[in-house]
Amino acid sequence: MTEIQYVAPSTLDEAISAYAAASGAARIMAGGTDLLVQMRSGMVKPGLIVDIKKVAELNAIEQTPEGGFRIGAAVPGAVLEEHPTFGKVWPGVLEGLNLIGSTQVQGRASAGGNLCNGSPAADSVPALVAAGAIANIKGPNGTRELPVEKVPAGPGKTNLAPGEILVSFTFPARPKGSSDAYLRMIPRTEMDIAVVGCGVSLTMEGDTCTAARVSLGAVAPTVLLVEDAAKALIGSKLDDAALEKAAAACSAACNPINDKRGTIAYRTKVAGVLLKRTTAIAADRAKGG
Amino acid sequence: MSDMTNKWIGTSTVRPDGVDKVVGRAQYAADATMPGMIWGKVLRSPHPHAVIRSIDTSKAEALPGVKSVVTAKDIVDFSVGTPVPLGIQDMRWMCRNVMAREKALFHGHPVAAVAAMSADIAAKACELIEVDYEVLPWAIEIEDAIAPDAPILHDFIKFEGKPSNIAGTLEHKLGDIEAGFEQADVIVERSFDTRPVHQGYIEPHACLVSVAADGKTTIWSSSQGQFMVRAMTAFLTGIPQSDIRAIPAEIGGGFGGKTIIYLEPVAAMLSKKAGRPVKMVMTREEVMRATGPTSGAKSTVKIGAKKDGTIVSAQATHYLQAGAFPGSPIRGACGCCFAPYDIPNVYTLGYDVVSNRSKVAAYRAPGSPIGAFAVESTMDELAEQLGIDPLELRLKNAAKQGTKAAHGPVYPVMGYAETVKAALAHDHYKAPLGKFQGRGVASGYWFNAGGESSAQVNITEDGNVVVTTGHPDIGGSRASIANITAELLGIDYRRVSVLIGDTATIGYSNLTGGSRVLFASAMVVTQSTEKVIETLKGLAAKIWGIPADAVTWSDGAARPAGDNAGKFEPLTLEELAAKANMTGGPIGAGTQLNTTGAEGGFATHICDVEVDVDLGIVRVIRYTSFQDVGKAVHPAYVEGQMQGGAVQGIGWALNEEYIYNKDGKVDNPGFLDYRMPVCSDVPMLDNVIIEVPNPLHPQGVRGVGEVPLVPPLAAIRNAVYNALGIRFNSLPMSPPRVLEKLDAMKQAAE
Numbered sequence A: 001m002t003e004i005q006y007v008a009p010s011t012l013d014e015a016i017s018a019y020a021a022a023s024g025a026a027r028i029m030a031g032g033t034d035l036l037v038q039m040r041s042g043m044v045k046p047g048l049i050v051d052i053k054k055v056a057e058l059n060a061i062e063q064t065p066e067g068g069f070r071i072g073a074a075v076p077g078a079v080l081e082e083h084p085t086f087g088k089v090w091p092g093v094l095e096g097l098n099l100i101g102s103t104q105v106q107g108r109a110s111a112g113g114n115l116c117n118g119s120p121a122a123d124s125v126p127a128l129v130a131a132g133a134i135a136n137i138k139g140p141n142g143t144r145e146l147p148v149e150k151v152p153a154g155p156g157k158t159n160l161a162p163g164e165i166l167v168s169f170t171f172p173a174r175p176k177g178s179s180d181a182y183l184r185m186i187p188r189t190e191m192d193i194a195v196v197g198c199g200v201s202l203t204m205e206g207d208t209c210t211a212a213r214v215s216l217g218a219v220a221p222t223v224l225l226v227e228d229a230a231k232a233l234i235g236s237k238l239d240d241a242a243l244e245k246a247a248a249a250c251s252a253a254c255n256p257i258n259d260k261r262g263t264i265a266y267r268t269k270v271a272g273v274l275l276k277r278t279t280a281i282a283a284d285r286a287k288g289g
Numbered sequence B: 001m002s003d004m005t006n007k008w009i010g011t012s013t014v015r016p017d018g019v020d021k022v023v024g025r026a027q028y029a030a031d032a033t034m035p036g037m038i039w040g041k042v043l044r045s046p047h048p049h050a051v052i053r054s055i056d057t058s059k060a061e062a063l064p065g066v067k068s069v070v071t072a073k074d075i076v077d078f079s080v081g082t083p084v085p086l087g088i089q090d091m092r093w094m095c096r097n098v099m100a101r102e103k104a105l106f107h108g109h110p111v112a113a114v115a116a117m118s119a120d121i122a123a124k125a126c127e128l129i130e131v132d133y134e135v136l137p138w139a140i141e142i143e144d145a146i147a148p149d150a151p152i153l154h155d156f157i158k159f160e161g162k163p164s165n166i167a168g169t170l171e172h173k174l175g176d177i178e179a180g181f182e183q184a185d186v187i188v189e190r191s192f193d194t195r196p197v198h199q200g201y202i203e204p205h206a207c208l209v210s211v212a213a214d215g216k217t218t219i220w221s222s223s224q225g226q227f228m229v230r231a232m233t234a235f236l237t238g239i240p241q242s243d244i245r246a247i248p249a250e251i252g253g254g255f256g257g258k259t260i261i262y263l264e265p266v267a268a269m270l271s272k273k274a275g276r277p278v279k280m281v282m283t284r285e286e287v288m289r290a291t292g293p294t295s296g297a298k299s300t301v302k303i304g305a306k307k308d309g310t311i312v313s314a315q316a317t318h319y320l321q322a323g324a325f326p327g328s329p330i331r332g333a334c335g336c337c338f339a340p341y342d343i344p345n346v347y348t349l350g351y352d353v354v355s356n357r358s359k360v361a362a363y364r365a366p367g368s369p370i371g372a373f374a375v376e377s378t379m380d381e382l383a384e385q386l387g388i389d390p391l392e393l394r395l396k397n398a399a400k401q402g403t404k405a406a407h408g409p410v411y412p413v414m415g416y417a418e419t420v421k422a423a424l425a426h427d428h429y430k431a432p433l434g435k436f437q438g439r440g441v442a443s444g445y446w447f448n449a450g451g452e453s454s455a456q457v458n459i460t461e462d463g464n465v466v467v468t469t470g471h472p473d474i475g476g477s478r479a480s481i482a483n484i485t486a487e488l489l490g491i492d493y494r495r496v497s498v499l500i501g502d503t504a505t506i507g508y509s510n511l512t513g514g515s516r517v518l519f520a521s522a523m524v525v526t527q528s529t530e531k532v533i534e535t536l537k538g539l540a541a542k543i544w545g546i547p548a549d550a551v552t553w554s555d556g557a558a559r560p561a562g563d564n565a566g567k568f569e570p571l572t573l574e575e576l577a578a579k580a581n582m583t584g585g586p587i588g589a590g591t592q593l594n595t596t597g598a599e600g601g602f603a604t605h606i607c608d609v610e611v612d613v614d615l616g617i618v619r620v621i622r623y624t625s626f627q628d629v630g631k632a633v634h635p636a637y638v639e640g641q642m643q644g645g646a647v648q649g650i651g652w653a654l655n656e657e658y659i660y661n662k663d664g665k666v667d668n669p670g671f672l673d674y675r676m677p678v679c680s681d682v683p684m685l686d687n688v689i690i691e692v693p694n695p696l697h698p699q700g701v702r703g704v705g706e707v708p709l710v711p712p713l714a715a716i717r718n719a720v721y722n723a724l725g726i727r728f729n730s731l732p733m734s735p736p737r738v739l740e741k742l743d744a745m746k747q748a749a750e
């Protein structure tokens, strides 16, 4: 029999020291919706599980003094859904997170887990990247910040150092006329994994786009920030020419694989299609539609 | 019979199994436990094709906690030269499928099994078994398996005198097709391929088997036939059938895939060696790798018609994958594909092709959806070339009473034309379509089946009824039998309990499959109930002191009739039951029959799709099924069958496929990447139940469960053509394939 130890510390420091002490044999557990599935299939065999659901910082939803948000890494999608204002400011982040699984899964699944699991197809990550969210990380050697797009290192891998825990995400304050959106392509209508995902965050002044960030999921080993696509949008009226250019930038940024979920040709083409559709939704929301 | 005076037949009464399933109390196979029970696990081949040179189990046996190890040596060997058929299976192949003997023939093929104190220990012990393999080249797809230099799976199988992967052929012939094609003004000939798809039952295979020291064996398992489980386990273990009691668990879906066994004989031998009950439960991955999907196929169809639409000649060739052992459903493909039509000259030819994938198992109307996809797609193109509405073309050529079918029968009373007429008249067929939307139609046929059934009807001392039959209920047979028994006795259906007996408590009953169960069990239940009514009338006659033929039975009571009418107060079932012990003893009757008279079933489907042309996604937006069911004894269950078939067809047509990697292994052995439709993928599926009663059945039943999966593949494909102008002759119509074709069409137009 394989022995598995389980701890559920109530402070961040306890969690970090338990995690760091186990040096590699431990796994953090937020919602467990990836971890438990992977343990069951034998993909991972941790000696210690550190449950972070009881740590306050990891489960808090706060407004920052700058007018942004700080969201604990372990906050489940269903809890964030009930927050009175977060979803009004970041509807795209919320829809990315709550495309995950089903109602039951959303009651557990967190954005932190989605990011740290390291899947290039993770649904909340493109929206987090487009949002310009910052990952707040703490480990045995103190705290540091990383833009979300710098956290994944490849399929199943992150740039977190041994013993480091993702504590929260900070979202910047938003100028008026800003919004975001996330769309994914799946062959089914739900309970599926993104073949391509696209997050777009925009600021509109009248009909002109003054700021934009674009991110793509499932088209490369990590979720991508597509700066060329954003450049094509910024300053434009989101006219067909600008959208074509941004779509082409998305297709060009793709570096996908042929696998059971989609072909290279398909993913590359669909990235551009989704860019256009996601941008339209984000712009509509930004204009108060 | 079926008439307007029925109170329960034709009513959607409350399902007897409903509450248990909703609250989680229903006992499925994996819920069974026994004191002293241990766990069995299977070691499976990591290669798609390999000679097994030797197996060393000593390290596994030495692991603490391991109680027994089984290999092919422990399973009865059936020599390949002598057929030992049992239903559609053959013990020569079954003994090699449950445990690889000379060779491992697909990735996931069982090679050994271990029983241990825990599932973990059993799994660890499997890793300690050393198998010396000589890895061979393999063939997965049909074209690879029939290529001249193909690796041969079974060197004893010969085709045209040479070792071959073509394990058999089947042909049906009517008239002279060459002469027929000469009369044709228009001939359409097309080729098609479909992918293997899994039945997708939610409940993985599971069993608990106890072989006691005296050899008495008890099996709890989930199957479509406890008698099939008993017989196959007896064959493969050598335990006499009389020592085996096979108890059917509540079943979590089968769709044909549980008309065969995988675990029971292995668990029996593990239990026999260990002296303890052994439980085995497959994972979903094991289900997807090693249990039967239905065949993938390659078909060619040629149909010739006169200008007025009269079809004069038709020909089809179907190559079907059998998986690792012979036995693909070529009979369904060849026998059903032209069955809806009255065509004077027909020739169908089927090839049974083995390759290095898991052995196929039955799936609703085995083979028929494959044949129908090819024929009904060709019919659509023929209709277009002739400038005739596709339903009108079908109606013009519809088979009817007296038509001689190529697969043998001269049709009796049947309702195919009625399904087409109902579709033509339905508002769905006339509803407007929007941009990138399209509509398709297709028809389908299934033989249906009779066969062996047994039933016992007993009256309890308090005047209620217990009916026992021998078929696992996977489509509503218990509810339907309660309706029939209540109707015949003239009592409330809630006074009838319907149970499924085990192999020791009810007489032999064949599988639940082929849409036979209600047809056959209604016959034996009707006869038993009629015998009970005769007994009850006799008791009343005795009490009243009048002749038995002067008593009638109605509304749950015996009544004096003829000259005696009104002379005595009626005696109710309760009153007669209470007096039974004084007037003659227990009241009950059994019937065992090999039933005959099952007649074929037909359906026509209309499907609307909408295509997202930028993403290549096809969505079904409206769907209506028209089916001749003979008599809908329990209409809600009948509709459930019709809807279930349509959904499974939608999955088959649009997304389901096994993806093999370059090492010959299935790359998507789970429901995440093996994309069966989810609820939100389908619209509300509409049904039109058509009742042309089967005159050879007491309630007019034909059989319902198979036909609904026959038309969908072509109906959806024809709808996609109508929407896009692209003919998909190869399934599935998954987004990458659809987008590729759309892009190719755009490029060709530029």
Ligand SMILES: Cc1cc2nc3c(=O)[nH]c(=O)nc-3n(C[C@H](O)[C@H](O)[C@H](O)COP(=O)(O)OP(=O)(O)OC[C@H]3O[C@@H](n4cnc5c(N)ncnc54)[C@H](O)[C@@H]3O)c2cc1C
Pocket: A027, A028, A029, A030, A031, A032, A033, A034, A035, A036, A037, A052, A073, A074, A099, A100, A101, A102, A105, A108, A109, A110, A111, A112, A113, A114, A115, A116, A117, A121, A122, A123, A124, A160, A164, A165, A166, A167, A191, A192, A193, A194
């Ligand atoms: C039925 C089902 C459907 C699903 N559908 C989707 C879907 O549609 N889209 C999608 O993207 N995903 C889907 N998933 C995957 C999963 O639900 C998500 O990735 C989810 O966001 C994971 O969050 P969690 O809190 O459950 O993570 P966990 O399973 O707890 O953790 C995931 C990984 O991240 C690590 N980790 C978690 N939190 C931290 C932290 N704070 N610091 C450091 N490491 C950490 C864990 O050690 C583990 O390796 C599905 C899963 C299931 C079971």
